[in-house]
Amino acid sequence: MRRALFAITGLAASTTALVVLKGSPGATQVAQNLPTAQPVNPSGPGVDPSADPAAPAADPTGAAPKPSGTADAPTSPKPTKSSTTRPSGTKTTAKAPTAPKTTTKAPQSTTRRVTGPTVDTAEDYGYVQVQIVVSGNKIIDAVTLSLPSGGESDIHSGDVRNKYNGTGGEVVQKQSANLNTVSGATATSNAYKQSLRAAIEQAF
Amino acid sequence: MTHSHTHAAGRRTGTTSSRHGGRSAAPVPPQIPARRGPGGRRLLAALLLVGLLASVLPWWLGTPAGSLRTTAATVTAAGRITGLIAGYLLLVQVLMMSRLSVLERWIGGEQLARWHRDIGATLLVAVLSHLSLILVGYADLRNQSVLAEVGTLLGDYEDMLSAFVATGIMLVVGFSSVRAIRRALPYEVWHLLHRSSYLVLLLGYGHQFTHGAQLYKPGPVRTGWIALYLLVVAALLWGRVIAPLAFNLRYRLRVADVVAESPDTISIYLTGERLGRLEMLGGQYFRWRFLTPGCWWQSHPFSVSAAANGRWLRLTVKVVGRHTADLRDLEPGTRVWAHGPSGTFTAAHRVRERALLIAGGSGITPIRAMLEELPPGAALIYRARTPADVLLSRELDWLAQERDTSIWYVIGSRDDPGPRQLMSPDGLRQLVPDVARRDVYLCGPPGLVEQSVRALRRAGVPRRQIHLATFEL
Numbered sequence: 255m256r257r258a259l260f261a262i263t264g265l266a267a268s269t270t271a272l273v274v275l276k277g278s279p280g281a282t283q284v285a286q287n288l289p290t291a292q293p294v295n296p297s298g299p300g301v302d303p304s305a306d307p308a309a310p311a312a313d314p315t316g317a318a319p320k321p322s323g324t325a326d327a328p329t330s331p332k333p334t335k336s337s338t339t340r341p342s343g344t345k346t347t348a349k350a351p352t353a354p355k356t357t358t359k360a361p362q363s364t365t366r367r368v369t370g371p372t373v374d375t376a377e378d379y380g381y382v383q384v385q386i387v388v389s390g391n392k393i394i395d396a397v398t399l400s401l402p403s404g405g406e407s408d409i410h411s412g413d414v415r416n417k418y419n420g421t422g423g424e425v426v427q428k429q430s431a432n433l434n435t436v437s438g439a440t441a442t443s444n445a446y447k448q449s450l451r452a453a454i455e456q457a458f
Numbered sequence: 459m460t461h462s463h464t465h466a467a468g469r470r471t472g473t474t475s476s477r478h479g480g481r482s483a484a485p486v487p488p489q490i491p492a493r494r495g496p497g498g499r500r501l502l503a504a505l506l507l508v509g510l511l512a513s514v515l516p517w518w519l520g521t522p523a524g525s526l527r528t529t530a531a532t533v534t535a536a537g538r539i540t541g542l543i544a545g546y547l548l549l550v551q552v553l554m555m556s557r558l559s560v561l562e563r564w565i566g567g568e569q570l571a572r573w574h575r576d577i578g579a580t581l582l583v584a585v586l587s588h589l590s591l592i593l594v595g596y597a598d599l600r601n602q603s604v605l606a607e608v609g610t611l612l613g614d615y616e617d618m619l620s621a622f623v624a625t626g627i628m629l630v631v632g633f634s635s636v637r638a639i640r641r642a643l644p645y646e647v648w649h650l651l652h653r654s655s656y657l658v659l660l661l662g663y664g665h666q667f668t669h670g671a672q673l674y675k676p677g678p679v680r681t682g683w684i685a686l687y688l689l690v691v692a693a694l695l696w697g698r699v700i701a702p703l704a705f706n707l708r709y710r711l712r713v714a715d716v717v718a719e720s721p722d723t724i725s726i727y728l729t730g731e732r733l734g735r736l737e738m739l740g741g742q743y744f745r746w747r748f749l750t751p752g753c754w755w756q757s758h759p760f761s762v763s764a765a766a767n768g769r770w771l772r773l774t775v776k777v778v779g780r781h782t783a784d785l786r787d788l789e790p791g792t793r794v795w796a797h798g799p800s801g802t803f804t805a806a807h808r809v810r811e812r813a814l815l816i817a818g819g820s821g822i823t824p825i826r827a828m829l830e831e832l833p834p835g836a837a838l839i840y841r842a843r844t845p846a847d848v849l850l851s852r853e854l855d856w857l858a859q860e861r862d863t864s865i866w867y868v869i870g871s872r873d874d875p876g877p878r879q880l881m882s883p884d885g886l887r888q889l890v891p892d893v894a895r896r897d898v899y900l901c902g903p904p905g906l907v908e909q910s911v912r913a914l915r916r917a918g919v920p921r922r923q924i925h926l927a928t929f930e931l
Contacts, residue, residue, distance in 0.1 A: 258579035265584055269539045272518065276535065277526040408534070408671060410597045416616065416668070427569075438600055 316343055365389045370453030375445040383446035386425065388457045396425035396450070402442055410439035425450060432455055462716040487854040491739055492834055498564030504513040506550055513546035514539055516679045530598035538671055541631050544584035550654055551577055552659055556690070557697035557797065566802025567743070567759075569926060575635070579905055582632040594814065600898050617664030624661035631655050645765030645779070646674055646756060650908040654915040667680045695916050701788035702797045708732060713748070714770060716785070719849050723820060725763065725774045728794055728830075732822030737799075739806055741899070741927070744798030746773065761824035761927070763850070765831055774849065776820035787803065803927040806832040808897045812836060812921060814890050818902020824927050825901055826850050826857075834862040841868050841877065841906055844919055872905065881909060894918035 257311050310374040370384040379401025389393035396419050401411035418424050424433050431451035459559065485801060517538055526532045554561065554574050561570060597607035611618045634651045666683070669674050673680050676711075711730040719725050740762070747757040758781060762773035777783050805813075805828055813832050817825045818841045829836065839859075848867060858865045870877045879885050885887045886893050898908050898914055907926060914924060 261576055261580040262583045265540070265543060265580055266587075269536050269543075269587075272514065272534055272539055273526060273536050276518070276521050276523055278530055376490035408531075409596055412669065412671070413614070415674070416614075 281393050305427065324356045345414040356403075365394065365401040369399065370456075371447035372400065373445040373449045377439040380407060382442060384446060384453055386453050387449070388458065391456070391458060393426055393429055393457075395421050396423055398444050398446070407442075410436070413439050414442045418446060418450075430454070459779060465754045467918075471479075475606050482782075490831055491804065493808060494802075494806045495561075499566075502561070502564055506598065509782040510543065510546055511552070513542050513674050514737075516556070517542055519876045520672055529597050533591050533598065534595030537595050540584050541592060541666075541670070542589040542618045542672065544581060544588050545662075545670075547577055547581040547584060549686055551581055552655070553643055553690050553693055556693040557701070557800075559697070559701060560694050561697075562685055562798075562800040566807075567800035568802060574739065576887065578632065578635065582628060583844070585628055589625055590763070612784050615665075615669060617668050621659040623644060623666035627654050627661070639840075645758075645781075657689075673802070685899040690919055702795070705797070706734070706795055709736060709796075711771070711794040713790055713794060713798055715790055716788050720846060723774060723849055724777065725772055725790065726785065727843065728773075729769070733771070734765075736766060736771075737769075738762065738766045739799070739801075739804035740765035740829070740831045741804040741824040742827075743798035743824070744773075744796040747795035747797075748785065749793040749795060750784075750788065750789060753781065754795075757795070759784075761801075761803075761827065762799070763823035763826050765827045774820070774823045774826075803899065803901070804828060805833075807925060808832070810895060810897045812892070812897060813896070813897045814893055815839070815899045815905075816902070817841065818906040820849060821900075821902035821906075821927070822849050822854075823901075825899060826853060828899065829857045829863060832861070832863075832880075836861070837866075838862045839866050839868055839880075839889070841867070841881075843871060845869055872909075881906075881913055886917050894920075898924060898929060899925045 280396075294428055296382045338381045368388060369387050372381045372383045374381055381400050382402070383399040385399050386393050386398050387397075398411075398415060398419060401407075401415060403411060414424075417436050418433060420426070433443070433447055447454070462902060517535075521535065524638070526535050551574060553576070554565075554570050565573070591609070593604050594609050596611070600607065600610070602610070612622065629654055630653065634643060634648055638892070640648055641902045673683055692838070695849065709730040709732060712729040714729045717727065728743045743756045743759045743761040745759050761772040761777055762771055764770075764772045775782055775784065775785060789929045801824075803824055811833060813836045815825045815828070815836060815838045817838065821842060825838065829838070840848065847871070851867075854865055857863060866880075868877050868880055872878070880889065890896065893914070894917060898910075898919055899911055911924060911926075915921070
């Protein structure tokens with residue numbers, strides 16, 4: 255029992271330590287280096303992390319620390335945000351093979367992936383980018399390549415993701431961009447719909 | 459009762475006793491087993507720690523420094539960390555109870571049970587803090603009360619209902635394992651409750667992947683986490699189904715005879731096929747399942763009370779409950795399903811050349827088996843309340859002669875002056891002057907074990923030389 259108390263104390267102490275270490279800005283270099291490594295992407299610096307050429311390559315290699323960082327990248331805020339703010343509607347077309355799920359260039363035959371533009375949410379929360387998978391003339395899946403993240407945004411983004419995305423999500427059910435707004439996440443919902451609408455227009 | 463006999467030191471070494479029945483110990487004394495060091499245990503402990511760090515790593519890498527500015531964000535982050543830790547610890551818990559022979563061999567059943575207990579308590583705390591931190595954090599973010607947040611999570615979040623159910627089950631399992639509560643419950647009830655932990659694994663699975671901030675996205679982290687689950691399930695299947703099946707198909711154990719050792723103690727002799735190839739050490743135990751209409755559904759751990767001899771196995775059992783009472787009526791020929799051997803309470807785990815063994819009551823059974831394999835020169839203190847409680851004395855006397863072992867029978871209640879004096883640090887040192895340089899093996903009722911460990915520590919015996927046999931699980 256003494257060891258259990260020791261373990262529980264350790265759990266509490268290490269959780270606190272981790273949160274405190276992350277909470278103080280500049281305390282750690284590791285996490286800061288990861289996002290800043292992404293703007294090497296020439297097409298849209300920092301805006302569209304999934305377009306980072308490292309992302310598709312990360313999947314097969316499966317090396318531990320870096321891919322896990324890049325896999326999470328869409329949910330992490332972009333340090334270069336203010337300087338690269340782009341108006342909504344910028345078409346970043348045909349990014350088909352970049353999504354983590356795809357098998358590079360195979361799906362050209364029956365299913366297509368269409369990526370919507372990166373849309374800035376109101377109130378400066380972050381960016382939303384939607385990608386839909388189209389089979390024939392039906393949407394069969396929807397994924398978000400980026401969503402606002404950090405602090406409060408995580409939870410709203412999670413709600414939006416849960417409602418809209420996936421093979422059983424609202425996008426697939428409704429087959430249109432007329433989605434119900436997620437309560438408490440109006441800005442994110444609207445940005446989502448905007449990106450989705452553009453993707454649908456482009457696909458059909 | 460009022461005048462218990464107190465033979466403080468009835469030493470019997472080398473007494474000639476030719477009457478040791480046709481059935482007592484092995485015809486040829488088995489060889490002394492080679493030592494097994496602590497290397498395997500340390501390696502495994504290190505691996506588990508590395509795994510713990512790796513399970514928190516995705517959070518660390520995925521969270522930008524300085525992003526936890528608000529209280530809500532900080533609380534949510536703490537909830538995520540505890541969630542990842544809880545998810546990992548749950549897998550470790552199940553893995554440790556998978557009965558994998560590697561684990562039993564490297565760590566040993568007794569040690570595993572102790573780890574399982576400590577990690578179990580930690581896991582419960584981790585899960586509860588994960589739940590409450592996330593609830594408080596999310597409620598703050600959505601600007602609603604914690605109760606309303608519970609409603610939101612249950613109503614709008616996929617897989618969250620089952621996660622709440624899993625937490626409830628875990629709470630029940632956790633509290634039923636608190637020592638005081640557990641003692642009040644019949645073993646069977648407790649065991650059934652504990653079995654429902656598998657539901658926790660199943661019900662808790664979904665929400666980690668639909669909502670886990672580090673796991674919902676396809677990628678190496680998610681793949682790795684799923685692989686971990688598959689690994690644990692494979693270990694479970696192997697340790698609990700495939701390996702026992704192979705063991706029992708190979709050895710085909712059956713009851714040969716049931717013999718009364720004392721009014722409330724029986725010995726069950728088992729025979730089978732290919733027993734010569736059975737690798738087993740004296741002091742180890744099996745989990746036994748006797749395939750009769752009343753007993754087949756429960757399995758109980760009992761030590762083997764004689765070292766491996768290639769012809770038969772024997773377990774000696776004190777009749778204390780309903781199950782053990784049923785064992786008295788076993789018919790010869792009854793099939794027996796055994797799972798083992800396990801345990802590190804063996805001569806192979808000694809760290810010194812000589813040993814002191816302390817047995818209390820029916821705790822003599824593993825020690826009796828081990829005596830056959832210990833290097834000569836061991837000493838045995840056998841505590842019993844009355845002379846009638848002394849078991850297997852004829853075999854012990856025979857072993858004392860054969861293996862050059864000193865045996866003291868210490869009879870009397872715990873409060874009698876004789877046993878009290880003897881079980882004190884000074885008494886032990888007087889009896890066994892080199893006690894601090896011996897391995898000490900203890901098996902008996904908890905009170906005796908606790909008291910002896912305290913006395914031994916004060917007599918200068920290092921902790922790593924003290925070996926305990928516990929059958930917690």
